[in-house]
Amino acid sequence: MFREKIKVVDCTIRDGGLINNHKFDLKFVRAVYKGLAEAGVDYMEVGYKNSKSLFSPKEYGDWKFCDDDDIKNVIHGVESETKISVMVDVGRVDIDDIKPCKESPVDMIRVASYVKDIDKAIYLVNHFADKGYETTVNIMAISKALDNELNEALEQLEKESRAEVVYIVDSYGALYQESTEFLVKKAKSILKTKEVGMHAHNNQQLAFCNTIEAIIHDANYVDGTVFGLGRAAGNCPLELLIGFLKNPKYDIRPILDLISEEFIPLSKKLEWGYVIPYAIAGMLNEHPKAAMELRSGDKKENYRAFYESLKGTDLD
């Protein structure tokens, strides 16, 4: 009953790092890696490859930069089939920092791009493919993309890029399952030589739903995070995804242990998940930034005023 081609990509540390400036300590990251390895998860994305000339290592944790040596410290001595992924943002990476794949602990590089930057993304992804990495292009903020521009981007990706996977990224947690169906079918129809992936945000409690919907329509790369950790409302909870997939190679129990032992304590210190201002941002198809600002101030439960201010931006 399971589809063997489906690959699960955990991005707990990468997307979760957007809440705490990537300041997870080595012990925590190793615990996550061990748990994912035992659970049979296909990939673990540990963070971003950002240029240190753009961001200061004094301000950010290691997982903003993902030096090969730091990754080696995570995986050292752990028996594992789980591959390592890192993310690269268009315009923020120094490509000379990326060694050939053979010399690196990284297996996959995912290039995050808005539709408008797709030419730059194609340049980067082809460069990383040349260096021997598995590659993806992740199209961010897809709920705001104009249909003709998205079509053109997908056609370019099909013709010009060596990316093996193209992701639909619901950055704003704004998609309902009908829109997910529409986008995945569109992507599948254009990307004849590539796989389609789904990265969902959970603003409206639809991240798992949209991930299932993408699977139904033949997306084979799906992202999750342990206990849904991730920026603002977070992501598709990995434990739900593993519970849904029927491939016997996955074991949910190590992920349950991770939640008991690491993520319940973490949830007392960091906020993510179903929080009304994030839900409002999702239903209004807006970036979570304003909601995150609200939550860090002293009017964080003033939902009506926030709703009206965010809705008002429609009228500007």
Next chain:
Amino acid sequence: MFREKIKVVDCTIRDGGLINNHKFDLKFVRAVYKGLAEAGVDYMEVGYKNSKSLFSPKEYGDWKFCDDDDIKNVIHGVESETKISVMVDVGRVDIDDIKPCKESPVDMIRVASYVKDIDKAIYLVNHFADKGYETTVNIMAISKALDNELNEALEQLEKESRAEVVYIVDSYGALYQESTEFLVKKAKSILKTKEVGMHAHNNQQLAFCNTIEAIIHDANYVDGTVFGLGRAAGNCPLELLIGFLKNPKYDIRPILDLISEEFIPLSKKLEWGYVIPYAIAGMLNEHPKAAMELRSGDKKENYRAFYESLKGTDLD
């Protein structure tokens, strides 16, 4: 773009009462009623009509019994189009307690029934229809129903009952959207003279998803609760549902106020929502009872042992 026939039924106080033995004070229930009325919600379900010979009013709050006078105290002086609903469980109601609709503040009675009790449910629902009420039959634990028995129950409901609506109730929070589609299509194909309703539980964060899915396949009665309040994982969050429906008669803002002012404080005292043992019960298609027991004890974060014990029940 909206479907006018869709009716939203709020069951915050009714389903939420299953967490606290129905002990909501009048002030709180009135606040919810006022908020729902301002938001334009079609129905508010305030509780159960249970026989006082079966349950002691000393042990339970008012909303276990829903005396007409208590309901009158809730709605008194509030300008409102919101109708009042109560729920009745097969075998727990004394039908002599139910006055004719004209003499009662109640507009709708919903009869909750397992498939096996459908004959009793039909008797009750016809009795309440005779007394002038709007009526529904809510088929509980539908994820455990055998297909042939469910078909027969739906055929009987179509032929023998005067219920205007038949609900699919995902008591265990076990349905994925494909199963919801299957069940709603089946119900619509058999219930040619009735509306179909959806009552979802949120164990796997799919209550909103399954409610949308039911709407897509022509269910016109949909249940929600403020901030998802309800037994164990709770229900479809009303605020998300109102955000999704495009009928301009609904206003989300009074519901946002209710959450800020009443439900955030309540969430510090009562537990409901995305809690791992409830998610496990959902994915294993089991009643949340064992998970609720776990959560009330001192091993409440011991997820692996709970998973193994609940999974073990398959083998008994």
